[in-house]
Amino acid sequence: MNPLSNPVEKLRGKRYRNECPIHGRNTWIQYSNDPISKLPTMTGKLFSIDIFPRFALIIYRINILIFDIFIFLISAILEYARLIYRYFIPRERKSIEGLNALVTGAGNGIGRQLAIELARNGAxxxxxDFLINENEETSAEIKKQFPNIKTWTVTCDVSSKKDVKLAIDVIKKSxxxxxxxxNNAGTLCCKxxxxxxxxxxxxxxxxxxxxQLWVLRAILPQMIARDTGYVVAMASFAGHAGVPNMVPYTASKFGIKGMMEALFIELRQGNRAHGIHLMTVSPFLVDTGxxxxxxxxxxxxxxxxxxxxAAEVIISNMRQGNAIVFIPNILYYLMSIIRILxxxxxxxxxxxLDSGIGVDYDQQ
Known part of the structure; x- marks a missing residue:
């Protein structure tokens, strides 16, 4: 009796020479010892049992790896070519006329100038800000320079998530x-x-x-729902290198840099919100007082x-769609070189370089 006609249970672990329609004559047919399997395993004369499928899998994985490396290299070359092209031919600046912009920390310093620069571009x-009078002065300056621009003032301490929730609700309604x-609001202490x-x-x-996390969390869902928007996070040079006499400040700016990088990857991997532009700004020193x-x-x-x-550079880069901005721009190349050393x-x-921040004795 042909052993292949017997019940599978009696053939487990046994081998028979038979003709295989794929591998030809004199092919060994072995039934698996695995009680779950009910199919024979085909093995050639020169291979041990189950070696051929494993070898084929290894070859398949190697081919996939080689293909992935090839795609990676081609993509990297194209990306470098794009960067070189954009270095000489920057992207056109998109219009932001008529868009609604929220500037935190708008009461003074770079926040005030960012609000004015956005208004100059039609937003x-x-x-x-939590400084009521200074915030009103910024709004009044915008109305004076740009009468056709709509402005609103909202008093809020961004360090309080309760205040942020209430403020965003007011903004949504009005x-x-x-x-x-x-996302500009910030403070520091130099000692x-x-x-x-x-x-x-x-x-x-x-x-x-x-x-920044509270405000971003409150605003981002509506941007994702509309698949459009700009998010600009004010970090610092201190978010890329430790700055003595500013340890807590440096920690906060490293956090902002990580927040924006993680959010960018999250939105990219989720294959959504392609219309949302994220930009991280890292100034060296800005004369804000x-x-x-x-x-x-x-x-x-x-x-x-x-x-x-600084405000002019930031808004210009935002409109061009740049993701990382250093002020001055040479810091970008300097930091890229320093990181590999x-x-x-x-x-x-x-x-x-001997550049940095000294102790502010008024804060002792």
Whole structure:
């Protein structure tokens, strides 16, 4: 009797020579010992039992890996070509005329200039700050320079999630959807870490980092629903390199940088919100009056920027669709080079540049 006609249970673990329609004559047919399997395994003369399927799987995986590497290399080359092309031929600036922009920390400094610059480009402005008088002055300045631009003022402490929720509800009812979010509100304290008291540390982290998270969490869902919008997060050079005498501030700015990178990847992997543009801004030093004891060894390279000029650069880059902005721009290339160097060499470069923030003795 042909053993293949017997019940499968009696053939487990046994081998028979038979003709296979695929592999030809004299092909070994072995029934698996696995009680779940009811199908024979075909193996050639030169292969041990089950070796051929495993070998084929290995070859398949190698082919897939080679293909993926090829696609990666081609994509990387095309991306570098795109970057070079865009370096010489920047993207056209998109119009933001008629869009609603929310600027946190609009009461003074770079926040005020960002609100004015947005209004200059035709956007309606919602000025948000916990400083009531300063916030009203920003709104009045916008109305004076640009009478046709709509402005609103909202009093809010961004470090309080309760205040943020109430403020965003008011904005939704009185203004409508926000098209542009400028997460700018921040504070700092310039002195050694051990001289910061616990309340100062909590205030810096709550305002700079949690404040951006609260506002972003409240605004982003409506942008995702409409698949459009701009989110600009004000980080700092301190978000890329440790700055002495500003340890809590540096921690908050590193957090902002990580927040924006993670959000970008999350939206990209989710294959949604392609119309939402994220941009992280990292200024070196901007003359806002918050830093009183600063030093710069090479002012021609790392100059102290004015709030007006910084705001112009930020809004221009936002309209061009850039994702990362350093002020001045040379910091982008400097940081890219420094990151690949050994840590001790990085310290030597820091010593050579001799630029940073000194202790503000008024804050002792």
């Amino acid at each position: 309606n402005i919602v000025c948000l 203004v409508g959807d926000i098209d542009i979010l400028i 050694p870490f051990v001289q910061h008291d616990f309340d100062q540390i909590e205030r810096i982290i709550s305002t700079n980092l949690l404040g 918050m830093i009183k004891n600063r030093r710069v060894r090479f002012p021609d390279i790392l100059d102290i920027e004015t709030p007006e000029r 050994p840590s001790r060499v990085q310290l030597l470069i820091t010593d050579f």
